[in-house]
Amino acid sequence: MDIKNSEYEKYIGLLLKHNEKRREGGKEMLAYVYTFGCQQNEADSERIRGLCASMGYGRAQSADEADLIIVNTCAVREHAENRALSMIGELKHRKAENPDTVIGICGCMVAQRERAEQLKMRYHNVDFTVEPNSVYMIPRLVWQKISDKKYKRSFMWDTDTGEVCEGIPVMRDVSHRAYVSIMYGCNNFCSYCIVPYVRGRERSRKSEDIIAEVNALIDTGCKDITLLGQNVNSYKSDCDFATLLSRITEREGDYIIRFMTSHPKDTPDALIDVIATSHGRVEPHFHLPLQSGSDRILRDMNRKYGTERYLTIVKKLREKIPDIAITTDIIVGYPGESEEDFEKTLDIMRLVRFDMIYSFIYSPRKGTPAAEREQLSESVKGERMRRLLALQDEIAIEKNQRAVGTTVRVLVDGESSEMGIYSGRTAQNKLVHFSATENDVGKYLDVEIERASAYVLYGKIKNEKRI
Numbered sequence: 001m002d003i004k005n006s007e008y009e010k011y012i013g014l015l016l017k018h019n020e021k022r023r024e025g026g027k028e029m030l031a032y033v034y035t036f037g038c039q040q041n042e043a044d045s046e047r048i049r050g051l052c053a054s055m056g057y058g059r060a061q062s063a064d065e066a067d068l069i070i071v072n073t074c075a076v077r078e079h080a081e082n083r084a085l086s087m088i089g090e091l092k093h094r095k096a097e098n099p100d101t102v103i104g105i106c107g108c109m110v111a112q113r114e115r116a117e118q119l120k121m122r123y124h125n126v127d128f129t130v131e132p133n134s135v136y137m138i139p140r141l142v143w144q145k146i147s148d149k150k151y152k153r154s155f156m157w158d159t160d161t162g163e164v165c166e167g168i169p170v171m172r173d174v175s176h177r178a179y180v181s182i183m184y185g186c187n188n189f190c191s192y193c194i195v196p197y198v199r200g201r202e203r204s205r206k207s208e209d210i211i212a213e214v215n216a217l218i219d220t221g222c223k224d225i226t227l228l229g230q231n232v233n234s235y236k237s238d239c240d241f242a243t244l245l246s247r248i249t250e251r252e253g254d255y256i257i258r259f260m261t262s263h264p265k266d267t268p269d270a271l272i273d274v275i276a277t278s279h280g281r282v283e284p285h286f287h288l289p290l291q292s293g294s295d296r297i298l299r300d301m302n303r304k305y306g307t308e309r310y311l312t313i314v315k316k317l318r319e320k321i322p323d324i325a326i327t328t329d330i331i332v333g334y335p336g337e338s339e340e341d342f343e344k345t346l347d348i349m350r351l352v353r354f355d356m357i358y359s360f361i362y363s364p365r366k367g368t369p370a371a372e373r374e375q376l377s378e379s380v381k382g383e384r385m386r387r388l389l390a391l392q393d394e395i396a397i398e399k400n401q402r403a404v405g406t407t408v409r410v411l412v413d414g415e416s417s418e419m420g421i422y423s424g425r426t427a428q429n430k431l432v433h434f435s436a437t438e439n440d441v442g443k444y445l446d447v448e449i450e451r452a453s454a455y456v457l458y459g460k461i462k463n464e465k466r467i
């Protein structure tokens with residue numbers, strides 16, 4: 001479906017007229033979007049902001065001044081849900097101050113029936129919930145809330161039609177970097193993961209729509225584009241993912257295409273070849289979630305590959321793309337993980353020497369098979385996490401030290417938490433800090449690396465003569 005020419009276009013038009021009238025009357029209507037969770041959620045929030053703008057809402061600096069507040073939630077771990085719930089609770093102050101404020105909750109958390117019910121029963125400040133695949137419904141929900149005197153709060157689940165909705169405007173914060181979703185949902189049902197239950201089955205966008213979006217971004221000066229999907233390797237439309245990537249990068253220009261996430265069970269050689277022959281247009285970086293170094297645990301996780309297959313992919317990547325950075329996701333404390341299983345994870349880390357690891361303490365997710373198993377104690381999980389992080393720090397420092405004395409090309413993102421120190425990323429997606437100015441943001445600069453920590457390279461702009 002396309003939001004243009006759909007029933008939702010009518011609600012966008014009605015809201016636009018309504019908000020313009022308010023503006024003429026001296027009141028600018030503002031919207032604020034909170035985002036929890038992964039890049040997919042960030043990308044969804046960009047679409048939600050685009051929808052808000054098309055409905056005539058200006059952008060609020062904080063929820064305190066917003067007339068429409070949307071909270072985009074995450075469900076992948078309990079901690080993310082708790083944070084979102086406490087934030088939603090806080091919003092009651094805004095509603096008390098201005099009862100006309102519209103509050104909607106979307107994202108993975110509310111695609112679980114019991115969470116939608118919990119919000120309905122216990123969070124009276126919330127006007128509606130909407131599932132991640134149905135954000136196009138937001139204009140109708142907002143319009144009903146503000147126009148219907150007898151409005152009944154709306155808490156929905158099972159609204160996913162399995163379709164992709166094209167044509168939702170996207171509002172990005174910066175112009176030099178962008179996410180582009182190429183597919184939605186997941187069919188893998190890893191036994192710890194809630195995503196397939198809340199984001200539904202895999203569906204891919206048409207390659208022509210993706211290529212048009214990427215080209216439009218590059219036309220407007222975007223230099224770094226990340227193609228997103230829960231498992232991009234199972235992208236399936238009129239072509240497969242490797243073909244999509246090679247078609248996108250046929251275009252000449254100074255840009256980089258990134259992608260995430262790949263699944264080791266279906267990472268084909270053709271994809272590695274596309275990266276190797278892309279003239280640097282596809283990032284020399286591969287994010288390949290391992291999850292565990294124990295074959296027994298991988299089987300239990302329903303990952304459908306073993307460590308041998310994983311190591312074969314790593315070997316091929318390094319043979320064909322010698323400077324490739326490899327990063328991964330690891331879960332610590334999965335039910336039944338013995339000390340021996342955990343040691344195997346440390347062993348594979350020593351073998352592969354990842355450039356970076358995203359590590360997670362296993363969090364039981366209701367409705368997933370692993371949540372039913374006997375759980376490890378928090379102290380065992382915590383102790384293993386500390387050991388894993390200590391090992392990764394050692395490896396990453398040693399690897400990053402090798403960059404000291406070299407010059408790297410960095411796309412400048414913006415000021416870091418330290419005044420005057422800017423951060424940017426290399427083609428390998430390494431984080432670099434250096435002194436720069438606001439004028440450098442969005443540009444490529446050569447930075448000489450002077451020192452390194454496990455997570456950051458520090459340097460100075462090469463040949464810089466500034467006063």
Ligand code: 5AD
Nearest residue numbers: 192193289329330360361362363365
């Ligand atoms: N507990 C901990 N980590 C999880 N992940 C997914 N589900 C869980 C869970 N229940 C991690 C996986 C995945 C990453 C995005 O989040 O490592 O790759």
Ligand code: SF4
Nearest residue numbers: 186188189190193195
């Ligand atoms: Fe979750 Fe596995 Fe799908 Fe990734 S591939 S989203 S871990 S079910």
